[in-house]
Amino acid sequence: MPVNRNALIRYRTIDQCLQNRHKKWTLDDLIDACGEALYEYQGIDTGVSRRTIQADIEMMRSNKLGYEAPIIVLDKKYYTYSDKNYSIANSPINQQDMQVLSEVSGLLKQFKGFNHFTDLNEMVSKLEDKIYTQKTQSAPVIDFEKNDNLKGLEWIEVIRKAIVARKAISITYQSFKAREASTFGFSGYLLKEYRNRWFLLGVAHVRNQPLLNLALDRIQSIATHEDAYRENTSIDFSVYYNDCIGVTKSPGQRDCEVVFWVDAANAPYVITKPLHHTQKLLSEDETGKIFSIRVIMNFELERELLGFGSKMRVLGPRILVKQMKAQLLKTLQNYDTEGPTLAADKLPLNKIDS
DNA sequence: GAGACGAAGGTAGCCTTGAG
DNA sequence: CTCAAGGCTACCTTCGTCTC
DSSP, X not given: OOOOHHHHHHHXXXXXXXXXXXXXXXXXXXXXXXXXXXXXXXXXXXXXXXXXXXXXXXXXXXXXXXXXXXXXXXXXXXXXXXXXXXXXXXXXXXXXXXXXXXXXXXXXXXXXXXXXXXXXXXXXXXHHHHHHHHHHTOOOSOOOOOOTTOTTTTHHHHHHXXXXXXXXXXXXXXXXXXXXXXXXXXXXXXXXXXXXXXXEEEEESSTTOOOEEEEGGGEEEXXXXXXXXXXXXXXXXXXXXXXXXXXXXXXXXXXXXXXEEEETTTHHHHHHSOSSTTOEEEEEOSSEEEEEEEEOOOHXXXXXXXXXXXXXXXXXXXXXXXXXXXXXXXXXXXXXXXXXXXXXXXXXXXXXXX
C-alpha cells in the first residue's frame, strides 16, 4: 500500500493530537494541525482539505496500514482514541505484518499430524514464538537447536527459489573425498534438513545420472545455468524418506527389519522419541525392552545406534550386528592401542581432570 | 544530465446516506 | 436539521522510463 510522505506526516500529526487528551479535537482542529505540520516539514502552505483528513481518519481506522486505530467521535464532533494508551507508533512491527504472520502460522498448523509435514510442527512453533515475542516484547520462551555458523546456509534461499521457479543451476561442489571441486548443471527437487545440516536432492545434468544428494556445506558457488530444468517425474518426495533415517539412500535400496534391545534405564528415551516412525515395541522384561524399526541400512542408522553405546544391543539383521561389532571393536582399539595423541601442554584444563 | 511522456497514486470538491 | 462517513470523479503530483 503506497503511502506518500505527506500522508504519513498527517497520520502522525493526527495521532499526536488524539493522544493529547487535555484538548478536545474537532475535525477543524485536526485540519489546522495537519496544515501546520505540512508547512513545518514540507513548506506546503496550501493547507489540507476536510475530505483528505476524513480519508486519513478512515485509513487510520482501517487495517490497510495495520493501524486499526480506535478513533471515535464524542458528542458528534470531538475526535479521540477510545483506548487512551493507543498510538500508531506503538506497533513494534506493524499490525498488518503481525496478522500475516498469524495467518501463516494458522495455515501451517493445519498440517500438524501428517507424517511428512512433521518438520512444519517445528516451524509453526518457531513462528508462534516469534509472534508472541513481538506482541509482548518479552524474551523468547522456546529455544531451538541451531547452528548459525554452519556453512552453506546462504545457499538455502537461492536453491529454494530455483526449485520453485523450476530453473536449472550451476553448482561448484567439492565432496569431502574429492581433491578438487567440480562444476555441473543441476536440477534441484528437494531441500532437506537432517540434524541441522542441509541437503539438496536432484539430478546432475550428466547422462544417466541417478538422483544425487548434495550437502549444502560442500557447495562452493551457485550460478544460473542455461540448460532446461529436468523435471522430476518418478519420485514422490512426500514418501521418499519414509523408510530411512537421515538422508543417505541409494535408488533401489530395500528396507529391512532392524531389531534392537535397549536397557531399562534408557528405554523411555526411545519410547518417547522413536528412532523412526515405524518403531514397534516387540517385548520387554526388567532388564530392558526390544524394539524394531523398518528402515534401509545406511550411515545415519549405524551412527544413531552407535550413539547409544553400551545401553543398546542390535539383534538383527545379522549383517548389521556384524557391522556394529566391527565398529565397536575398532572404537575399543582406538583407546587401547597407540594412536593419535595431543601434547600434554595443549590439552584443555578441565576441573574434572584435577 | 535534461526534458518529454505516461502510469499510478494522492487530493479536493461535490454529492448522498444514515444516525441522532 | 446537523454532521460524520464515504462514493465518485476530475485534476494534480510524483515517479520511472525513454530519448537526445
